[in-house]
Amino acid sequence: MTSAPRLSSAPSTAPARTRLLDAALQVIRTKGYTATTVDDICAAAGVTKGSFFHHFKGKEDLGITAAHHWGEVTGAMFAAADYHAPADPRERVLGYLALRTALLEGELPDVTCLLGTMVQETYATHPAIRDACQAVIHAHADTVAEDLAAAKARHAPQAGWDPQEVSLYFQAVLQGAFVLAKAEGSAGVARRCVAHLRAYVETVLLPTAAAPPASAD
DSSP, rough: OOOOOOOOOOOTHHHHHHHHHHHHHHHHHOOOOEOOOOOHHHHHTTTOOOHHHHHSSSSSHHHHHHHHHHHHHHHHHTTTTTGOOSSSHHHHHHHHHHHHHHOOSSSSHSSHHHHHHHHHTTTTTOOOHHHHHOOOOOHHHHHHHHHOOOOOHHHHOOOOOOOHHHHHHHHHHHHHHHHHEEEEEEHHHHHHHHHHHHHHHHHHHHOOOOOOOOOOO
8 A cells, every 4th residue: 555644643532552653654654664663663653652552563563464454544545535526437547646746745754655664664574564565555455456457448449458466556656656755855756656557557547438419219
């Protein structure tokens, strides 16, 4: 998945577990998983280490749970987004990419992806975190694949590309765009990458001619 809605610190009245998870989303995206400590998370959440270990077995357990929490937070945001409104699935796919572009405004920790950040550091050393990240990335890709499949059926039924594979290609472009943004210290390159991805979609999903109006009986 990808970048998230702007995540503010959970209010002090929120349950400690929620505050710890929300803090993890921000701190890990800022410092990386390896450099983030339990003390960092506790300080950002405003809770004690005793509270942390009441809710999580350790840092790895937090990382696994944070990946799924990220999926819940971002999944709710994408599910409620306006791009679902158009009847034409091609427009929904383009609307999704427009939203991804809009989310690339702000400081890098706020616009990049927790999953990509964690999995790059943990894929060989913490397979449970890797698997959690993979599951959430694929779950989000599945939602994009639904619109891609509908758009293909309507606008490019004879095309040979697979909607599920293209949805994963979307994720590859987005995650790569986040890496380039970090390398350059600016989200501008990420926005350009999404623009190229949009141009690709416009090429493989050429809009079909509007159907003639039905004749009156």
